[in-house]
Amino acid sequence: MDLLRNAVRPYAWGSRTAIADLLGREVPAPHPEAELWLGAHPADPSRVVGPGGRETSLLDLLTADPRRQLGAACTERWGARLPFLMKVLAAEEPLSLQAHPSAVQAAEGFAREEAAGIPLDAANRNYKDSSHKPELICALTEFHALAGFRDAHRTLELLKSLEVPSLRAHIELLAAQPDADGMRALFTTWITLPQPTLDKLVPEVLDGCVAHLRERGPFDRECRTVLELGESYPGDAGVLAAMLLNRIVLRPGEAIHLPAGNLHAYLHGTGVEIMANSDNVLRGGLTPKHVDVPELLRVLDFDCGDVPILRGDVEGHVTTYRTAAAEFELSRLDWSAAETAEETPDEVRLAADGPRILLCTAGRLRLAGDDGTPMELVRGQSVWLPAADPVVHVRPAADGPAQAFHARVGVV
Incomplete structure (x- = not known):
């Protein structure tokens, strides 16, 4: 039983107050602080504080004595590796749209990129390891997210309510097949649109959202989210994709589980996150980073419906x-x-x-x-x-x- 000293990751979307306040430091922090990492991830392992304040990397402890630190069952399944990573995540601004592969997809993708000789740190590398990355986040504050494809009929209601003429063909595409296959077709269409087309369509959609809010339509929260994303990521296909996803608000103590293939983006709030100890992320927009459209489409789960809110077993x-x-x-x-x-x-x-x-x-x-x-x-x-x-x-x-x-x- 030893105290941990944990690393803070300073991503630009982070909060200058949440993690600093949790750790009892001066608020606001000098720079955004996005994640507090608790675990043995090679990029930023926690440090175990021993007698006399001497610190040792948790990663080194696991390597030196995996049986004592992890136990026989854990070691036999995952080797000298802590299989989970715990975080405190504090989002002041939206994160990128992203999804994670299944175990089979991760193993195949990693082997394929290794065989192709793509460096692990290359910008176009999708698979940093051979593991899947299921995750769960539990809200500490009110927590806002996009997660999973909304019921197709409800999405059609949203798109029609915007009254954007340029969306008519896209609405007809989904209306002809209001299910997972139709959602795949519409998402694929949007994410592969040429940039000049996006530069015209996205502002028209934003104007439709403004009009919807002015008329007090039923999709107030969804429209406000699209407008916020459009301001931060002008001309990004992810702004359109956000209209297809469930808009979720978690109260403190509520959680969502994000299995393989779930397209999601955290928007705002602080929560405790836990995940498989992997770096495999397929991005789908709202980011300047690499988006591998064919691989993303291979990984995504287009089944439509609500994402269950977990309140836990007490x-x-x-x-x-x-x-x-x-x-x-x-x-x-x-x-x-x-x-x-x-x-x-x-x-x-x-x-x-x-x-x-x-x-x-x-x-x-x-x-x-x-x-x-x-x-x-x-x-x-x-x-x-x-x-x-x-x-x-x-x-x-x-x-x-x-x-x-x-x-x-x-x-x-």
Whole structure:
């Protein structure tokens, strides 16, 4: 049971307040801070703080003693590699439209690009490794996202409501086949439009959104999103693609799971994210980075419908967000102010069944192993719990609400 020091990634779309506030630093931060990484990703592994404040890369610890750190079952399946990466994601501006491959697609794509001799750091490289990248994000604040293709009939209502003459042929294309195949045809048409055509069509769509808002139409939120994206990414096919996706608002504690092929973009908010430890991303727009249209179309899942909002399975103080991902499972630990004021607040017992990371997101926690060794964790701090450690007992250490997120290998 050791404290972690975690890397902050300063992407331009990040917040200057959310992560700085979580970590107890001066607000606003000098530069945007987008992601706090907790794990053993080679690009920015967490550092384990040992006796006397000596720091060691978590990546080095796993390499030196995988059985102790990860356990036998994890090591046999994934080798000396932590299969999940945990993040705090803070989006002030929209991220790119993107999707992730399945395990089979990732393995095939990686082998194909390796055989072609494409450098791993090349701008046109799609597959940085041979793994899939399912992910889940749980909202800490109100969290806005685009995810998955909306029901085709509802999308037709949106497109018709804009009353844009240039969209008539596109509407007819989807109306002729209002299902996954029709959605594929429309998306493919839009993402392959010549730039001069996009430069004409996108502003006309934006004008239609303005008129829709002025007339108080039923797609207020969708139109505002398209206008915001059009301002940031003029002439980008991703602005059109955004009209095909579910517009989602998560309340704190709600989550969405994004399996292979789900086209999505995070728009605004702060959340705890967990994913398979992979870098495989296929981009679909809203970015100056490489967009490989044929490979994106090969990966995307065009099935239409709502994306389920996960509220988790609650057992006492623990809410668990279950998915089919073998690489990870995320749970949330909560105590209300009334519960922490009790003389002996209830504790949560974290079983010693593999590698785990615990992040405190509110209040202060007291941790103790079966041997009685105590540790306090304050908001923004996290600990590494190797597989060889005993059971850890967690309870609030002060009055007021307390919260933590627990990342572990999945149970499937």
